[in-house]
Amino acid sequence: MIWRREARTADDTIAAGEAFAKVLRSTDIVLLSGTLGAGKTTFVKGVARGLGVRERITSPTFTMVREHQCANDLGIVTLHHCDVYRVGSLDEVVDLALGELVEESGVALIEWGELAATVFGRDVMTVDFVVDDEEKRTLIVDGELAHGRTALLDEWAAS
Ligand SMILES: Nc1ncnc2c1ncn2[C@@H]1O[C@H](COP(=O)(O)OP(=O)(O)O)[C@@H](O)[C@H]1O
Ligand SMILES: [Mg+2]
DSSP, rough: OOEEEEEEEEHHHHHHHHHGGGGOOTTTTEEESSTTTSSHHHHHHHHHHTTTSSSOOOOOOOTTTEEEOOOOSSSSSEEEEETTTTTOHHHHHHTTTHHTTTTTEEEEEEEEEGGGGGOSSSSOOEEEEOOOOOSEEEEEETTGGGGGOOOHHHHHHHO
């Protein structure tokens, strides 16, 4: 089973991200995939809003990982926002130790995460951003972790 949601505008993508925050639990790893400009960072902005992040979200392309403190009722304290697009090798992703970063009370959203899917060593969720035409995107959620969140994702896809 997979879950889809359409986003016709950047604001729709933000709304999809904000609603997706309700699906998240601490220690979750979410891999975001899709071409440059597909809306991955825009989606993270929405998730950050849903998690109660007050800082501005910018693309972490050059820093690879940014951490944001959250304020929510979900028990998620830290949002780790990564972009592995410029990572030279899988070893560098291993060095980021993302699996350890999210232990206890964090979640990680990783742009271009599919490039590093093999290094996480645990179940993950994936969100694939498919650009149908210039503006319209379809967000497709899948992954082992997603299959344990069926009810929440049904709600996400329908809202
Ligand atoms: N439906 C849409 N969803 C997301 N972004 C959109 C959409 N339509 C237009 N945009 C624009 O496309 C760009 C997406 O950029 P960004 O989120 O940084 O993508 P990525 O991180 O995947 O490279 C933004 O400038 C945004 O305003
Ligand atoms: Mg980006």
